[in-house]
Amino acid sequence: MAASGFEGFEKRLELHFFGDDPASGLSLSHHGLRLLDSGSLEDVLHAVQCTIVSAVGNQYFDSYVLSESSLFIYPTKIIIKTCGTTQLLKSVRPLIVLARTLGLSLGSCRYTRGSFIFPEAQPFPHTSFKDEVVYLEESLPSSLCFRKASIMHSKVGSHSWHVFTACDATAEMAVRPVPDDLFTIEVCMTELDRAQARKFFQSPGRVGKFTGDSAGRAMTALTGIDQINPAALICDFAFEPCGYSMNGIDGDRYSTIHVTPEDGFSYASYECVGSVYDDLNDVIRVLRKVGQIFRPGTMSVSITCPSADSWTWVARALEPLGLKRRSCNMDEFPEAGTVVFQTFTMTTARRETLDEGIDPHEDVKQLGCAPWY
C-alpha cells in the first residue's frame, strides 16, 4: 500500500424532503429540487470542494458527474457521493436552506461510507466517524428525532461500513415516495486487477487530443461498462492522466461508477438501485459483470432496504469469480431499514490478500440478524 495517494473511498449523503402542504405541494413536488438554480447548486458544491464536469437529465431526475464523484437530484431527494478530501457534510446546512426556498423540509438523512485508505489526510469533519456524527447531529433539525450511528465491521480489516441515519417520524409517510420495494446497492472495490486498472489511464498520445467526454466514452466501451446495463444512458468522463466516472440513467433509476486506478491505492465503486420485483438473475448478472470488470482483491457490498433474502444472491453472483465471502453483518436503521454489509476477497493464488486461515464456511453458519464484530 502506498504511503499516500488519492482517496477513492467515497462519502455518500442521501437527503429526503417533503412539501409543507401535501395537497398543494403536488405541483411543486412534481419538479421540486430540480428547480434549484445552477448558481445555488454550484455554491453548495464549492463548499464541498468539487465541481460539475458533465450532466444529463430525464423526466424523473437530474444527474451530474462531479470532479470528485456524483450528484443526483430527484424532485424530493438528493444523493451526493464524493471522494478524495471533499468535505461532503458541509453541504447539509446549505441544502436544507435551499430546499426551504422551494417550500421543502428535510424528512430524513442517510450518511454512509467505507473505511478511508488514508484517514489522516481527511479534513474536518471527516477526521473520524465520531466527528462526522457530531457534525451531522448539529446540522440536522431537531425534528429528525430518530437517529442511529454504527460502524459495521468485517473480517477484512480494511473494509468497514459506517452508517448514520436520522428521520422524522411524522413526516415518514409523506417522505417515502420511494416504495419499500426499492433497495440501494453500494459496492466498494480495492486492489483492482492491474491489467483492468490500466484501461482507466489515458494513453500519453491521447491527452490533449481527446477530451474528457470522448476519452470517457472510449473507456466505457473498452472495459465493457456499457454492458452492465445496456438499457442505461451513460454520462461518462475520463480524468487526466487517469481516473474515470460515469452515471447511468435508466428510467427513474441511477447507477454510478468511479475509478481510481493507480497501483498502491486502486479503488473502484459501483452503486445502483434495484427492486424486489427485478428478475434476480439480472441483478446477479449485473454484480458478476462488475466483479469481472474490476477483478478486485477485496470487494464489499452494502445493501439498504433489502428484501428478506437479499444478501444470499450476492455470494451467488460473486463466488464463480473466485470472490469468497468473508463476513456478513446486518443492522436496522431509522428510515433506511435493514443494512446488510458483506465482504469478499479474491481467492486465486496470485492475489496477495489471500488469507488461508479463514474457514470459508464459518461465516455462513454464523449468519443471523444480530450484528457481530
Place this chain on the structure above:
Amino acid sequence: MGSILSSFLGGSSGEGSSESARVQAFHSSAEWQSHLNSLKESPKLMVIDFAASWCGPCKLMEPLVHKLADEYADVSFAKIDVDELRDAAQEFKVQAMPTFVLMKGGKEVDRVIGAKKDELEKKIVEYRATS
C-alpha cells in the same frame, strides 16, 4: 482535466432572458416546421437544443450554448422546449436532456446527449467544415 462546466457560470446564470439573438427559440409547431423546411437545401449546419425548463443540466448548459452560438456565426442554433413542442421532441426521439441534434441539409448527422460542452464543440467544428 477536461473543461469544467461550472467554470463558465460566473455571474451570467442570473441574467434574465434565456433567448439570445443567435439562438432562435421556437414556440409553435408551424414556426418550427417552416424553419426546418427552409434549411433543407442549405449546406449550413444547424444545432437544435432540446431542453426542459425544469431540467438542471439544461440550465447549466444554456450559457455555454449561447457562447458557442456567438463564436460559430456560420452555424444556425435553434432551441426547443420539450414541453412546448412535444411532437418535435418525440419525432427526434428525445429521451434525455439536453439533447443536441446536429442537422445538415435536412438530415441528422449526429447528436450529443447531455451537458457535454467539449463534445458538442468538437462536433460543431467537425461538421461545419464538411459540405
